[in-house]
Amino acid sequence: MSAKCYKILLFFAVFVSGFTAWSQNNSFSIEFTSKKIETNSTGIVDAYVRIVNTTSHTIEGTFDAHSSHEDLYLSQRKSKTITLPSRDSIFIPIKAIVAATAKAGNKSTIEGVFSLNGTQETKSVFLPVLIRERKLVKVMLLETNLIYERAGDSLSIPIRISNEGNTAQKITVLARYPDFITRNAIENTDISIRAFTDTIVVLKKVVNKNILKQEDFTINITALYKNGDIINNGTVRASSIRQDRKYAAPYNPDYNLAFNQTNQVTASMQHNSDNTNAYFLYANAEAEINEGVLQANIDMNWWENSNQVFLRNTWLGYKEKNFGATIGNISKFFELNLIGRGAEGFYKPNEKNTIEAGAIDKTFNLIDNSNLSFGKSAWGMFTHNGGWMQKNGYENTIIYDSDTYYGTKNYLASSRFSLYTSENFNLRAGGAVSNLTSDIESVNKAGGAGEVQFNGKVKSLFYSSSNYLSSGYFSGMRKGVVNLNERINLPVGKFNFWGVYNYLSAKPESFANQFTSTHFSTARYDIGVSRRFSSVIVSLSPYYYTENRKEQFIGTISPEEYTMKAARMSLGLTYYNTPTRQNVSLSFEGGLFTTNTIEKKEFHFKTNFIYSWKMFNLLAFYQYNNFYLGEIIANSQFGVKEKYTNLTISPTLQQKFFNDKLNVSVGMVYSKNSLISESLQFNGRVEYDVSQDFTLFAYNYYSDFSTSVNSLNTIQVGLTKRFNPIKIDRTRSELEVYVYYETGSKDKMTSKSLAAANQVVIIDGKAFRTDNKGILKYKSLPLGTYSIKPVNTNEWYSNAVTVVINADTKIAIGLNKTATIKGSLSYIFTEKSFDITRKKGGLPIIAIDDSGNVFTTKTDENGNFVLYVPKGSYTVTLEKAGISEYVEIEDNNQVINAEPNDIKEVKFTLNIKEKRVETRKFSSSGFKNGPSPAPAKDKKK
Numbered sequence: 007m008s009a010k011c012y013k014i015l016l017f018f019a020v021f022v023s024g025f026t027a028w029s030q031n032n033s034f035s036i037e038f039t040s041k042k043i044e045t046n047s048t049g050i051v052d053a054y055v056r057i058v059n060t061t062s063h064t065i066e067g068t069f070d071a072h073s074s075h076e077d078l079y080l081s082q083r084k085s086k087t088i089t090l091p092s093r094d095s096i097f098i099p100i101k102a103i104v105a106a107t108a109k110a111g112n113k114s115t116i117e118g119v120f121s122l123n124g125t126q127e128t129k130s131v132f133l134p135v136l137i138r139e140r141k142l143v144k145v146m147l148l149e150t151n152l153i154y155e156r157a158g159d160s161l162s163i164p165i166r167i168s169n170e171g172n173t174a175q176k177i178t179v180l181a182r183y184p185d186f187i188t189r190n191a192i193e194n195t196d197i198s199i200r201a202f203t204d205t206i207v208v209l210k211k212v213v214n215k216n217i218l219k220q221e222d223f224t225i226n227i228t229a230l231y232k233n234g235d236i237i238n239n240g241t242v243r244a245s246s247i248r249q250d251r252k253y254a255a256p257y258n259p260d261y262n263l264a265f266n267q268t269n270q271v272t273a274s275m276q277h278n279s280d281n282t283n284a285y286f287l288y289a290n291a292e293a294e295i296n297e298g299v300l301q302a303n304i305d306m307n308w309w310e311n312s313n314q315v316f317l318r319n320t321w322l323g324y325k326e327k328n329f330g331a332t333i334g335n336i337s338k339f340f341e342l343n344l345i346g347r348g349a350e351g352f353y354k355p356n357e358k359n360t361i362e363a364g365a366i367d368k369t370f371n372l373i374d375n376s377n378l379s380f381g382k383s384a385w386g387m388f389t390h391n392g393g394w395m396q397k398n399g400y401e402n403t404i405i406y407d408s409d410t411y412y413g414t415k416n417y418l419a420s421s422r423f424s425l426y427t428s429e430n431f432n433l434r435a436g437g438a439v440s441n442l443t444s445d446i447e448s449v450n451k452a453g454g455a456g457e458v459q460f461n462g463k464v465k466s467l468f469y470s471s472s473n474y475l476s477s478g479y480f481s482g483m484r485k486g487v488v489n490l491n492e493r494i495n496l497p498v499g500k501f502n503f504w505g506v507y508n509y510l511s512a513k514p515e516s517f518a519n520q521f522t523s524t525h526f527s528t529a530r531y532d533i534g535v536s537r538r539f540s541s542v543i544v545s546l547s548p549y550y551y552t553e554n555r556k557e558q559f560i561g562t563i564s565p566e567e568y569t570m571k572a573a574r575m576s577l578g579l580t581y582y583n584t585p586t587r588q589n590v591s592l593s594f595e596g597g598l599f600t601t602n603t604i605e606k607k608e609f610h611f612k613t614n615f616i617y618s619w620k621m622f623n624l625l626a627f628y629q630y631n632n633f634y635l636g637e638i639i640a641n642s643q644f645g646v647k648e649k650y651t652n653l654t655i656s657p658t659l660q661q662k663f664f665n666d667k668l669n670v671s672v673g674m675v676y677s678k679n680s681l682i683s684e685s686l687q688f689n690g691r692v693e694y695d696v697s698q699d700f701t702l703f704a705y706n707y708y709s710d711f712s713t714s715v716n717s718l719n720t721i722q723v724g725l726t727k728r729f730n731p732i733k734i735d736r737t738r739s740e741l742e743v744y745v746y747y748e749t750g751s752k753d754k755m756t757s758k759s760l761a762a763a764n765q766v767v768i769i770d771g772k773a774f775r776t777d778n779k780g781i782l783k784y785k786s787l788p789l790g791t792y793s794i795k796p797v798n799t800n801e802w803y804s805n806a807v808t809v810v811i812n813a814d815t816k817i818a819i820g821l822n823k824t825a826t827i828k829g830s831l832s833y834i835f836t837e838k839s840f841d842i843t844r845k846k847g848g849l850p851i852i853a854i855d856d857s858g859n860v861f862t863t864k865t866d867e868n869g870n871f872v873l874y875v876p877k878g879s880y881t882v883t884l885e886k887a888g889i890s891e892y893v894e895i896e897d898n899n900q901v902i903n904a905e906p907n908d909i910k911e912v913k914f915t916l917n918i919k920e921k922r923v924e925t926r927k928f929s930s931s932g933f934k935n936g937p938s939p940a941p942a943k944d945k946k947k
Contacts, residue, residue, distance in 0.1 A: 033061045034090070036120050038133040039097070045104060046138040046172070050081070053100045053133055055118040059090035066090075067122040071100050074115040076842040077108035078135060079891030088120065102135070103891055107202050107843070110139040110173040142171040143199070145179075145229040145238040148206070152225075152244040153766060153773040153797075159213040163225065163242055167197060168204035175199055177237065178585045181209050182226040194585055202888060204848055204864070221246055222772060233540045234584035245773035247766060252785045268292040268301075269731060274703075274724025279717065283310040286724070293732035298326040303334075317372035328354040336366050341418055341438060341455070341482030342407055344383045347372050362387040381408040394422035394434050407481070413445035414517070416481035420455075431462035440481035444517045451515070453480030468495040478515030485514035485523075500539075506532035506549075525556040525565075526635075534576070545578040551599075555635045568635045572599035572610075591616040599631075603638060612652075621661045627654040644681055652679035669693040683712040699728040733788075740814045741784040743767060745776050745796060748820035762821055766797040787811050796821060800874045805859065825904035827853060827873040829912035831865065831884065833893075839918040840892045850885040879903050884914045892919045 039054040059065050069086045073079065081101045090096060102116060114135045121128040148164040169175055179195045199205055209227075217223075222245040229237040271289040278284070290303040305319040321334030331351035338344045350364030365384040367376070384406045391399035400423040407416040422436030440453040455476035462469060470493050478486035490509040495502065511527030534547030551572045558565040574597030581590040596611025610631030617624045629652040632638045637650055658673035672690040688708040695701050702725050710717040745762040761780030766773060770792050774782040794817070795806040802821040809817055829851065833844045846869035853861045855878045865871045873882075882900050889895070896915040904910055 033065060033122065033127065034059050034067075034120065034129070036118060036129050036131050038116075038118065038131055040133070042134045042136060044136045044138055046110075046140040048104050048106045048108070048140075051078075051102050051104060051135065053102065053116055055098045055100060055131065056095060057088065057090065057098065057120055058095040059092060062092050064089065064091050065122060067120050069098055070119045070121075072117040072119070073102065074117065075112065076840065076890050076892055077105050077112050077114045077137060078116065079103040079105060080116070104135075104137070105891055106170075106887060107845070107890065108137045108172055109201050110137055110171075112137045137172060140172045141175065141231070142169070143175050143177055143229070143231070143237050144168045144170060145177075145240075147227060147240045147242060150240070150242050151768045151771055151773070151795075152242060153247050153768075154213045154217065154244060155247045155775075157213055157215060157218055161211045161213060161217075161225075161244055163209040163227065165207045165209065165227065165229075166204060167199055167207060167229070169199045169201055172201050174201055176232045178230045178232070179207060179209070180228040180230065180585070182228070183211065184220075184223050184225075196585075202848075217244075218246070221251075230584055234582055243771040245768070245771060247773045247775045248782075249775055249777050250783045250785065251772060251774065269729040270726060272724060272726040274722050276720060276722040279719035284308065285310075291729075291732065293734060295734045296737065298324060300324050315373065318370060320372050325352075335372055336364060338364065338385060340385065340403055340405060341420055341484070342383075342405055342416065343483065344368075344385065344405070344407065345370065346379075346383065358391050360389040362389070379410065381410045383407045391424075394424050394436065397424060397427040399424045405481075412517070415443045415445075417441045418481045422457075428462075430464070431460070433460045434458070438476075438480070438482065440479075442479050442481050447517055449517075451479035453477045453482075453485075455480050455482060455484065466497060468497075469493065478513055485512070487512050487514075488527075500537055502536045502538075504532070504534050504547075506530070506534075508532075524558075526554060528553045536578075541581055541583055543578075543580045545576075547576040547578075549574055549576065553635050555639070557639060568602060568638065570599060570601045570635050570638075572633075573597045574599075586619070588619045589617070599633075601632075601635070601638060603642075621659055623658045623660075625654070625656040628652070640681060646680050648680060650680045653677065667695045669695075685709070685711045701726045701728075737789055737812075738786040739789075739811050741769070741787055741792070741809070741811060742814075742816045743769075743774075743776075743782050743784075743794060744816070744818040745780045745782075746818065746820055747802065748822050759820070762796075762802075765821070767819075768795045768797065769793070794819065798824075800824060803874070803876045822876045823906040824874045825877055825906050826909045827875060827880070827882065827902065827904055827912060828909055829871050829882070829914065831869040831914040831916060833916045833918060835918040836920060838920040840921055842890045842892050842918060844916075844918075845888055845890075849888050852883045852885060853880040854883075855880050875904055877904060877906055882912050889916065890918075893917065894919065 035058045037056055039056055043051050043053065045051050055069070055071075057069070066087070066089045069088050071080055071082060079102065081103060086098070088096060088098075098118075100116060100118065108114075114137075116133045116135060117130055118133070119128065119130045144167075146166045146168075148166055149162075152161050152163065154161060163181070165179060167177065167179075176196065176198050179197065181193050181195075183193070193209075195207060195209065197205070197207060222243060225242040225244060227240045227242060229239075231237060269291055272287070274286045276284045276286065284307055286307045288305050291301070293300045301323045303319060303321055304317070306315065306317050308315045317335070319335050321332050321336070323332035324330060329352065331349065333349040334347065336344070336346060336348050336350055338350070344366060346366035346368040348364060348366030350362065352360055352362045354360050363384075363386045365382070367382055368380040369376075369378055371378075385404065387401060387403045389399070389401045391397065393399050393401045400421065402421045403419070405416070405418040407418075408414075409416070418438060418440040420436065420438035422434065424432075424434050426433040436457045438455040440455075442451040442453060443449070453476070455474070457472075457474040459470075459472045461471070470491075472489075472491040474484065474487060474489040476482065476484050476487045480486070488509065488511045490507065492507040493504065495504045497503075508530045509528070512523070513525045514523045516523065529552045530549055531551075532547055532549040534545060534549075536543055536545035551570075551574060553568075553570040555568045556565045557568070574595055576593065576595045578593045579591070582588070591614075593614045594611065595613070596609070598607045599610055600607045608631060610629075610633060612627070612629035612633060615624070615626040630649065632641070632650045641647075641650055654675065654677045656673065656675045658671065660669070660671040662669050670690075670692050673688070675687040676685075677687075678684045686709070689706065691703065691705045693701055693703045703723070705720075705722040707720045708717065709719075745765045745767060747760045747762055749759055761778070762776060763778045763780055765776045765780065767776065767782060768774075769784055772784070774784070776782050789812050791808060791810050793806050793808055796802075796804045796819060798804065801824055803824045804819055804821050807817065807819055809815060831846065831849070847865055847867040849865045849869075851863050851865065851871050851873065853873055853875060855861075855875070857878075861873055861875050861880075863871050863873050880902055882902060884895055884898055886895070894917045896917055898914065900912055902910045902912065
């Protein structure tokens with residue numbers, strides 16, 4: 007019995023002691039308020055630790071925080087004493103700095119530790135921190151002015167590529183050369199670059215005879231990410247070296263702008279399949295005469311069978327900064343489109359205001375008889391601050407228009423304003439009033455119109471609204487119109503969401519002798535989303551569409567009404583690859599619709615496919631059933647009862663030959679639909695550049711419709727001659743530059759100064775070489791400001807000089823002998839120092855002189871660097887970028903005096919911080935994964 011009691015007492019004692027121990031080990035709880043942190047930034051991340059006192063008495067302890075990796079640097083480095091009353095809690099903030107060198111995918115942890123004073127009770131919690139991808143590649147052209155002198159020279163384009171992102175990147179550098187340099191105008195170079203590194207890529211091109219013929223030219227450089235996103239664009243100017251040069255306006259060899267380029271003549275002859283001929287002449291010219299510009303344009307054609315000459319788009323104009331005038335064919339597009347022959351002019355009383363006026367006789371041919379005129383028009387316009395599309399701008403317009411065909415006269419006045427403009431919101435409004443009279447009905451009809459436009463953004467939400475309303479007898483083209491266009495757009499990461507509402511109705515009124523216009527209305531309600539996957543964009547957009555139309559057919563007494571309602575879905579897929587010049591676009595749109603001409607709902611769809619790759623392009627389109635009331639009405643008029651279908655296939659090819667001198671393009675269009683059955687069209691064009699400014703061309707067009715008895719075949723041959731810009735300016739000046747070696751003191755030229763013979767100098771991108779007297783000349787310069795920069799070497803240096811040319815000018819530029827600054831860096835550490843990556847290569851060094859001029863370089867793999875600078879006092883700084891937060895730079899911002907023939911040495915010491923000594927059993931403030939031991943050069947304290 008006594009033994010049994012002893013066992014019970016022993017069990018009870020063990021239970022009580024265990025319970026007491028369990029209670030002591032659970033006197034508090036500790037946890038992070040979030041499960042994890044994900045970041046792609048290099049700034050500060052915030053975390054919060056919650057400690058709860060679960061006992062009935064006050065507790066006191068020490069809180070500490072640690073980082074598991076150098077990617078995270080905790081800004082609070084000292085322990086904190088915490089006192090918590092019974093059942094109370096506290097939130098402790100922890101701020102961690104994400105290192106600039108933290109790589110994507112790295113997983114670090116923040117450890118929070120709380121230890122009770124006077125006990126061994128300690129608890130730790132861990133918060134994972136995941137580094138997401140940050141894509142940041144920077145591309146800089148190290149030299150934007152190239153020079154060449156003889157065949158065999160090499161044009162070298164050095165490009166610095168810096169990957170400041172946290173993941174390796176594959177990029178493509180595209181160099182677009184002029185056609186006379188290389189057969190392939192675009193050349194690409196692929197580069198892989200690791201995170202937090204930089205490299206220099208040099209693009210080279212050997213100077214050939216074609217290049218030597220050019221005085222200068224430009225090379226366009228574009229850098230792209232692997233998915234085709236543009237990193238940066240830049241332009242490099244290459245110039246041949248001259249001792250004397252005469253200024254010439256740059257020639258624009260863009261042959262694609264055949265009818266926009268100034269100073270050219272194109273003449274051609276066209277032979278048609280009916281054995282008729284037509285002759286065409288197109289020419290334009292622009293001459294700068296002092297402060298004015300004289301412009302002329304002619305577009306003439308003569309048809310042999312009718313012996314008739316047509317002159318369209320033919321005019322002569324002159325303008326200066328504050329006034330100008332044009333006579334000939336005039337086109338103005340206001341609320342009414344005014345096209346005819348006449349004159350217009352403008353006058354600017356000041357910088358902000360412009361007054362315009364003009365009058366025309368409404369004939370399309372400049373040399374038509376006056377009895378072929380459709381009437382006369384005149385207008386006046388006042389514009390402030392560039393018009394209503396600009397900030398604080400507005401425009402007022404008055405128009406008179408007579409229409410001899412319908413016997414009407416229109417009087418219209420309008421005003422449009424920019425009411426409010428800011429970065430996040432723009433508001434514009436306008437209104438118009440009109441009066442319409444009829445010679446036949448002897449009545450006046452007043453009309454009016456108004457419009458409001460606004461757009462802006464709220465955080466990431468973009469919105470726009472455009473609304474227009476006019477009465478039925480309004481004199482403008484948009485009579486009886488209600489037009490509403492509303493859109494919102496919300497980009498969220500790689501997604502883009504939108505909603506759109508469009509409404510358009512037209513109910514124009516007319517006089518008895520005028521043709522009755524169609525009354526119609528359409529409405530469309532869209533919502534949509536798109537998502538980008540690298541080089542692919544996918545979109546999905548359901549929408550609802552309604553249409554109403556009232557048609558008055560010839561021979562009918564009353565108009566017929568048509569209605570349509572449709573619920574459709576639009577799907578889109580786009581793939582693009584800029585380096586390979588390959589693009590694919592596929593869209594599908596379809597759904598169910600009903601009209602008042604059918605008894606039940608029907609299905610309809612249309613799909614569009616576009617593919618392009620280098621010289622090949624393909625367009626394919628197919629539609630099944632009607633999509634709009636116009637198609638239903640056309641089927642009814644032609645007596646077509648079967649389902650409407652439309653198939654179109656159009657491939658095209660374009661290729662250049664013979665060093666891009668011969669350009670051949672061919673295309674075909676095959677179409678088959680329910681209305682015109684089948685049609686087949688071919689077209690081809692051949693262009694041959696005899697020289698840079700002279701081109702021969704031939705064009706052929708063939709068309710065959712199944713509904714037509716005869717096919718159409720047209721052949722056209724011609725030539726184009728281009729000319730340099732014409733400038734007549736008596737205010738030309740000569741610039742003479744003397745370059746010398748400054749061997750005396752900087753503030754006093756001495757007789758010891760020597761001429762810098764054969765020195766290369768760049769003047770606004772043009773390369774010169776001084777003669778044996780150190781002199782170069784640039785002749786016939788127009789008024790302006792020019793930058794003069796001698797090409798520096800490691801031995802001689804000069805800053806760029808800016809000069810204003812308004813008369814013959816002579817300047818002297820002294821070259822100063824450079825000084826050398828050499829330096830190195832090293833790490834020092836102890837056994838208690840943090841185990842970190844001791845980066846030495848690619849760290850930026852900056853030297854700033856007393857005038858604020860900046861000179862930069864980067865350290866090599868061993869931490870060494872060299873700078874060549876002019877004589878002077880400099881502050882030399884090792885930038886913190888790329889260096890761990892656990893490192894302190896000793897003796898930074900060192901001041902030195904640089905002298906020629908004297909090498910100044912600068913040494914930077916990087917001290918790795920020490921860890922705090924930890925005696926607790928379950929936590930360590932060191933990093934779990936450290937780098938290999940320090941190189942032998944580094945020192946231990």
